[in-house]
Amino acid sequence: MTATTSSASTPASGDLASAAIASCRTAFLTVGLFSAVLNLLMLTGSIYMLQVYDRVIPSHSIPTLIALSIAVAAAYAMQGLFDLLRQRILTRIGSALHAALWQPVVCNILRGPLRGGANRGLQLSHDLDSVRSFLSGLGPTTLFDLPWMPLYLAGCFLLHPYLGWTLVAGAALLFGIALLTEVLTRAPTRDASRAGAIRGVQLEAGRRNAEIVAALGMEQRLIDRIGAANDDLVAAQQRNADIAGSLGALSKTLRFMLQSALLGLGAYLVIEGQASGGVMIAASIMGSRALAPVELAISIWRPFLGARQAGQRLRAALRDGDAPNPDVAPERAVHRLTVEQVTIAAPGGTTAIVHNASFALEAGQAVGIIGPSAAGKSTLARALVGIWPIARGEIRLDGATLDQWPAEIRGGMIGYLPQDVELFDGTVAENIARFDPEIDEAAVIAAAKAAGAYEMILKLPKGFEMRIGEAGATLSGGQRQRIALARALYKDPFMVVLDEPNASLDAEGDAALTDAIRRVRARGGIAIIIAHRPAALAAVDLVLTLATGQVQAFGPKDEVLRKSLAAHPAPGGAALQAVPDARSVPAAAAS
Incomplete structure (x- = not known):
């Protein structure tokens, strides 16, 4: 299927x-x-x-x-x-x-x-x-x-x-x-x-x-x-x-x-x-x-x-409506993600961007996806969260394909931070809560703290009740990214996919991001981070490299990065030195 x-x-x-x-x-x-x-x-x-x-x-x-x-x-x-x-x-x-x-x-x-x-x-x-x-x-x-x-x-x-x-x-x-x-x-x-x-x-x-x-x-x-x-x-x-x-x-x-x-x-x-x-x-x-x-x-x-x-x-x-929601949906996923021989093309396109990608993640694991520009990293992220269809293969959470859940239930299991951050005209709290008509205040605060955005939000005029304007026009790029990260973490989704999550973050934001990924792993979630900057990989234990839409390597972070460095050496080994390892992650989060 x-x-x-x-x-x-x-x-x-x-x-x-x-x-x-x-x-x-x-x-x-x-x-x-x-x-x-x-x-x-x-x-x-x-x-x-x-x-x-x-x-x-x-x-x-x-x-x-x-x-x-x-x-x-x-x-x-x-x-x-x-x-x-x-x-x-x-x-x-x-x-x-x-x-x-x-x-x-x-x-x-x-x-x-x-x-x-x-x-x-x-x-x-x-x-x-x-x-x-x-x-x-x-x-x-x-x-x-x-x-x-x-x-x-x-x-x-x-x-x-x-x-x-x-x-x-x-x-x-x-x-x-x-x-x-x-x-x-x-x-x-x-x-x-x-x-x-x-x-x-x-x-x-x-x-x-x-x-x-x-x-x-x-x-x-x-x-x-x-x-x-x-x-x-x-x-x-x-x-x-x-x-x-x-x-x-x-x-x-x-x-x-x-x-x-x-x-x-x-x-x-x-x-x-x-x-x-x-x-x-x-x-x-x-x-x-x-x-x-x-x-x-x-x-x-x-x-x-x-x-x-x-x-x-x-x-x-x-004329052709979408498939109806299933009458009976599987239980919420809590164990694993499997990607099997997945090929992905842009909607309406015929040229494959990602070819035959396969990997698997267990609860508590985090993977950093790296590779050159146009390697297919963001394309893979879009398919993982279900917004782009796949041409061949299967993406499964706990053995069920994504379309077996109604969109709202599936969305509750997934946290997604796209590369181009988009916020909506509304309050900070509404954006974090994904415009849930019955906002869970405790969950909003917890998500803000998990994203390291709580103190930042309190300093805004009216705090959580501040209206941010269309596309978050009243906020800086870093503020928008941290609020969007809090939205991705709202109500502890099982799978969190972050595409260039530290593109607009300073050193404090990088530290908050690392801590957020560790928290996802510690509570038994799965984290997938698309990264160019090495700091985003501090809390991951696995690395997947993509090039020309194909998986080149997948495995423990140190091993994959060492092989990558050997294949493409950087002056003074700066790339490896800039990437902290995952050994500081609590044992409960290790896979």
Whole structure:
């Protein structure tokens, strides 16, 4: 069985977007039923005018007029109620879809960098907002009203065939304009979406690297680079707006002309004695109502296309969900780590970075992984903690592969300090506690002490309650690294993987790191340290050397370092002298 990145609590594989829409099927059917009632009630105005002109005025009957007016008022009130209910249901459909897809979308965004391929950034969250906004607006109501056009066409044919055929000709013209709008705006809408995504990624990269931009004088160059994407976006949006605006104005003009044509044709039929005055007014009202959804469809075409393309991107991104969490997970690991013939490639890549790596660690052992740059050390660390998948081989804790535990339980067994330290906007305590909603204060303090960061944190403004800002911007590099080390040690994880843990530490920090590794070993944990600086190896008892992605040596520290020195001698044996041995580690920690 191959260890892969474990899933958080997300649904099983399948088309999540389609499943979410299917769960709202009853609500959509209700909206369709309400639309049917609404479109029948919208005949009220035409029927009222027909009755007034053909019955009330010739008979001069005030009671008939009053009765008709009361009935019409009741019908309009019911129409308003159904329209309100329909809109509220659609708004809640949008909210329900948003709630159903929000967690999978955020998971997809968070895991995107770990999967390779195109980086969508925040595009998926914008896509979800776009779909929700469309469903909560006038777009769906227009689509539900369009199928009822034949009802009004049939009504006009009943009044007089000439009126019916005139309305059919006008509706055909407007439908042609709607189809032309779809064809002509499809490409500009797609281009605008792509350019907007590129601009967003570039802006975020510039904001995230503001210090480098300012220090190296790159601001104007980045503005020019982002400006190119911005120009593409504006140009595409302008083309889209010009096309949709021109065709929308044309459709509105045609609708006004058609409504007047129905009125004029009705007048002609009255003069010729083929229709009554009521028929003339009713046909005009009915024709206007029949064509209104077409005009609205043209006006909402851009949002509709945007929502449709957003839905397609969501469907593509969420089509294959992560594997579901196991129903029964193994016990927490407490004994050993085994790595057997592991080959690792970058997510989405095909070129192996680490080849056939094998080693094993028992509780209480610590290994230092050394080697030249690009040897695959950080790649191996990422696979050990389960954030990069492995192409072949097995990584096991106490005999179980990493994917046999739910992500949250597996994360509790693992402490990880990446080479590039990342902290989150929140308090120091929240960062150390990994944003556990029920922070264990004693565990936070214990982790801070284990990382040698307790006194440092107390000196910060507000101590553990200090908000550190985005990415820990208010802290120095050494402070961020020690807080991140405390996060890795929170609640005594069994396996602690530290990638260049002393890159930003001073001598005091190096001593605290050495003590932290000794504590991990003394309590029966496993420590794996990726190191360039020899001081990081002070508390390890084993060393593994990597070169070109392959394990060159693995064994007791002194023996491996002696062979390494013999193969690559350093002046005066400085390398060995700089690496304290592990004999000062308590006996309980020795393997």
